[in-house]
Amino acid sequence: MIIDILAGAVRGGTSIMYAGLGETISERGGVINLGTEGAMLLGALGGYAVTAETGNPWLGVLGGALAGALLSLTHAVLVVSRRANQFASGLTLYFLALGVTALFGVGYVSRQINAFTPVPVPGLSEIPGLGPILFDHDPLVYLAYVAAPVIWWVLFRTRVGLLVRTAGERTEALEVHGYSVKAVRYCATVAGGALAGIGGAHISIAYANSWFENMIAGRGFIAVALVIFAMWNPIRIMAGAYLFGAALSLASVLQTSGIAVNQFALNAVPFVLTLVVLAVLGRRTMLAAPDELLKVFDNSRTT
Amino acid sequence: MTTDAVARARGRVGKPAALLEVRSLSKRFGEVQANWDVDLTVLPGTVHGLIGENGAGKSTLLKMIYGVYTPDEGRMFVDGAPVSPGSPADARALGIGMVFQDLRLVPALTVAENIALALPDGPTLRLARLAARITEASEAYGLAVDPSAQVRHLSIGERQRAEILKVLMTGARLVILDEPTSVLAPQEVEALFGVVAQLRDRGLGVVLVTHKLGEVRAIADQVTVLRGGQVILNAEDPGNFSDAELVEAMVGRRVPPLAVERVAVPPRERAVLELRGATALGDRGHVALKGVDLDVHPGELVGVAGVAGSGQKELCEVALGLRPVTSGSVRVDDTGGGAVAVPEDPVADSVVPGLTVLEHMVLDGRAVPRRGLGIDWPAVGARTAVLDERVGLHMAPTKRTLSSLSGGNIQRVVLTRELGQDASLVVAAYPSRGLDVANTRRTQELLLQHRARGAGVLMVSEDLDELIAVADRIAVMHDGHLVGVVDTAGADRMSIGRLMLGGVA
Numbered sequence: 001m002i003i004d005i006l007a008g009a010v011r012g013g014t015s016i017m018y019a020g021l022g023e024t025i026s027e028r029g030g031v032i033n034l035g036t037e038g039a040m041l042l043g044a045l046g047g048y049a050v051t052a053e054t055g056n057p058w059l060g061v062l063g064g065a066l067a068g069a070l071l072s073l074t075h076a077v078l079v080v081s082r083r084a085n086q087f088a089s090g091l092t093l094y095f096l097a098l099g100v101t102a103l104f105g106v107g108y109v110s111r112q113i114n115a116f117t118p119v120p121v122p123g124l125s126e127i128p129g130l131g132p133i134l135f136d137h138d139p140l141v142y143l144a145y146v147a148a149p150v151i152w153w154v155l156f157r158t159r160v161g162l163l164v165r166t167a168g169e170r171t172e173a174l175e176v177h178g179y180s181v182k183a184v185r186y187c188a189t190v191a192g193g194a195l196a197g198i199g200g201a202h203i204s205i206a207y208a209n210s211w212f213e214n215m216i217a218g219r220g221f222i223a224v225a226l227v228i229f230a231m232w233n234p235i236r237i238m239a240g241a242y243l244f245g246a247a248l249s250l251a252s253v254l255q256t257s258g259i260a261v262n263q264f265a266l267n268a269v270p271f272v273l274t275l276v277v278l279a280v281l282g283r284r285t286m287l288a289a290p291d292e293l294l295k296v297f298d299n300s301r302t303t
Numbered sequence: 304m305t306t307d308a309v310a311r312a313r314g315r316v317g318k319p320a321a322l323l324e325v326r327s328l329s330k331r332f333g334e335v336q337a338n339w340d341v342d343l344t345v346l347p348g349t350v351h352g353l354i355g356e357n358g359a360g361k362s363t364l365l366k367m368i369y370g371v372y373t374p375d376e377g378r379m380f381v382d383g384a385p386v387s388p389g390s391p392a393d394a395r396a397l398g399i400g401m402v403f404q405d406l407r408l409v410p411a412l413t414v415a416e417n418i419a420l421a422l423p424d425g426p427t428l429r430l431a432r433l434a435a436r437i438t439e440a441s442e443a444y445g446l447a448v449d450p451s452a453q454v455r456h457l458s459i460g461e462r463q464r465a466e467i468l469k470v471l472m473t474g475a476r477l478v479i480l481d482e483p484t485s486v487l488a489p490q491e492v493e494a495l496f497g498v499v500a501q502l503r504d505r506g507l508g509v510v511l512v513t514h515k516l517g518e519v520r521a522i523a524d525q526v527t528v529l530r531g532g533q534v535i536l537n538a539e540d541p542g543n544f545s546d547a548e549l550v551e552a553m554v555g556r557r558v559p560p561l562a563v564e565r566v567a568v569p570p571r572e573r574a575v576l577e578l579r580g581a582t583a584l585g586d587r588g589h590v591a592l593k594g595v596d597l598d599v600h601p602g603e604l605v606g607v608a609g610v611a612g613s614g615q616k617e618l619c620e621v622a623l624g625l626r627p628v629t630s631g632s633v634r635v636d637d638t639g640g641g642a643v644a645v646p647e648d649p650v651a652d653s654v655v656p657g658l659t660v661l662e663h664m665v666l667d668g669r670a671v672p673r674r675g676l677g678i679d680w681p682a683v684g685a686r687t688a689v690l691d692e693r694v695g696l697h698m699a700p701t702k703r704t705l706s707s708l709s710g711g712n713i714q715r716v717v718l719t720r721e722l723g724q725d726a727s728l729v730v731a732a733y734p735s736r737g738l739d740v741a742n743t744r745r746t747q748e749l750l751l752q753h754r755a756r757g758a759g760v761l762m763v764s765e766d767l768d769e770l771i772a773v774a775d776r777i778a779v780m781h782d783g784h785l786v787g788v789v790d791t792a793g794a795d796r797m798s799i800g801r802l803m804l805g806g807v808a
Contacts, residue, residue: 158427170409178392
């Protein structure tokens with residue numbers, strides 16, 4: 001059963017990891033996007049619809065990324081160009097996405113698709129314990145293994161990453177070297193939305209293999225909180241996402257093994273975990289927060 | 304234009320071509336003529352001191368040279384060729400580098416990452432290779448900096464060295480230093496001037512913007528004085544001018560020296576402010592004030608010196624009860640009159656931007672003249688006029704909202720309101736920030752009047768000369784500790800500087 005829970009943690013944590021990595025990029029650039037949940041919903045429906053129409057789940061991933069990017073682009077227009085309040089814009093876009101996906105998703109409820117299936121890695125999946133936990137999953141899970149270190153490398157070892165981090169730390173420093181803060185933030189926010197969209201698509205075309213209203217069920221909000229726990233570090237996002245994945249998979253594993261626990265109580269576990277982590281860490285993680293992001297939280301302080 | 308150029312070339316026979324030549328530059332912002340017919344010539348291998356009061360047009364001139372503003376009229380030449388930089392990037396391509404007063408480094412990044420931002424060089428950062436280049440350059444220029452250190456953890460002096468190094472590594476031949484010494488300890492100023500001298504010896508041009516006349520005399524080969532946007536004085540070898548002459552050029556009239564009657568500190572009565580082991584957290588949650596013991600007695604002006612961010616702000620806030628102590632005690636002996644305060648950042652802590660000057664005059668906790676249930680505004684206006692007259696800092700018209708005022712004018716409103724009251728404790732952080740020479744002088748007189756009246760005055764300043772001129776004792780802070788209290792009589796700038804840097808006097 002431990003192996004089942006851990007394998008479930010990896011599978012269930014993957015969507016949160018994509019969304020968390022995306023939000024990390026966005027927030028490193030100075031834009032907080034509470035619409036991540038909405039981008040995931042759009043990604044889930046977009047991915048499901050494209051897969052249903054084309055029969056190709058890889059095109060579905062692309063569709064999910066585009067759908068998520070579109071929502072984040074709207075966010076970027078509002079908060080970067082129009083300088084709207086980032087919290088208000090993000091939340092509004094979440095509710096918009098919730099309604100839009102419910103409306104346009106009706107036709108896809110209970111429709112069958114050619115979903116991703118687990119692809120055991122030859123050889124590695126045979127390892128006792130580790131094999132089923134890590135190497136008997138759908139391709140998006142494997143892609144996520146690579147995505148976290150690659151995004152870390154891009155953020156901390158390339159010029160593009162340096163520009164993103166500078167946009168989140170001190171905009172004057174970017175401007176004085178002739179770069180456009182707006183352009184950098186647009187790119188970071190849209191890239192973040194695309195990753196959240198892929199996370200959403202993972203839920204619908206690899207994890208649940210179905211579409212239903214509000215199927216993301218708070219994973220996007222968990223991802224936003226996770227970015228803070230992970231102190232804006234992609235590698236820590238990876239670890240944190242699997243922790244929340246474990247909390248999520250607990251319910252289904254317990255159910256299949258016949259232990260009677262209240263379903264609703266189990267669904268609350270990830271959120272209780274979120275609250276516990278928030279309470280334990282308190283304001284400590286904020287020491288690692290990008291400076292421009294702190295200005296978003298509190299306009300009067302510009303430490 | 305051709306004949307003009309020929310004439311200039313003739314005029315320079317035998318002299319090296321000017322690195323930068325500015326001719327008849329003018330710039331107007333609405334009603335304000337910020338620069339008018341300004342000439343400036345910087346030769347290679349020289350240091351050019353640029354002095355002037357706040358609002359004299361120094362920063363407008365620099366921003367035109369650095370491509371931030373486009374001049375309305377006039378021309379600029381680099382190495383004799385006409386140029387018109389349209390952006391800072393253009394200016395840098397011409398070899399003009401600027402070290403901003405507020406330093407444009409990113410605190411969360413390392414020195415190497417900050418320099419990488421300025422040196423476009425491939426899509427990946429290759430930090431190890433860059434670190435080697437930085438080390439090489441830092442040795443060549445005598446600017447010791449650790450490339451892998453996070454800027455957040457560097458002292459102000461180290462940050463400045465990193466920024467200068469960054470400017471040099473981008474190929475600057477003309478380095479503009481905008482008020483580089485205002486936040487440094489005396490030893491750091493000496494080290495900086497060592498670097499400046501080295502740049503000069505290597506044939507670079509340096510423009511040093513400052514308001515400290517001694518510095519201009521010490522290091523500059525040429526001096527230009529701006530007042531009201533115009534060049535008032537341009538001369539070689541500023542060492543030939545006295546302080547009084549340079550001040551007169553800056554201000555437009557003679558300013559008599561500050562008269563300080565040094566009454567012996569009265570017998571130590573009960574202190575008005577008594578800190579015992581005061582420890583407090585800063586805004587980021589770190590310990591910013593560490594076990595400070597300090598007394599301020601009635602009739603005493605205690606100055607606080609220290610490199611920026613050494614705990615001065617927290618000290619003031621703790622003294623005023625605005626910041627809780629985590630251990631130790633704070634006692635204020637309120638024998639009537641209470642405390643008045645000029646905060647470090649009045650815009651953040653003392654001002655409501657949307658309210659008028661007049662409305663601010665009733666925000667000081669004193670009884671307000673009433674009419675029925677409301678405020679008797681005509682009476683407030685009359686009271687304010689008397690106050691403004693008595694304080695003598697000439698506030699902006701009382702109908703103006705604070706958000707429409709410049710930093711210096713906001714400072715005058717805050718100073719008038721606070722220093723116009725008779726309090727038993729006066730806490731003033733950087734009271735002369737943003738003020739011109741005359742108002743700075745007046746503010747110092749006001750603080751001395753409070754002291755003579757028997758109030759205890761605690762005054763933070765980054766200008767050691769100012770503290771030595773007005774304070775009875777100077778408390779020196781370093782990294783949250785109060786590292787020493789020096790009697791001003793016979794105080795020595797260098798030993799205070801050593802304390803500021805954490806050493807022993």
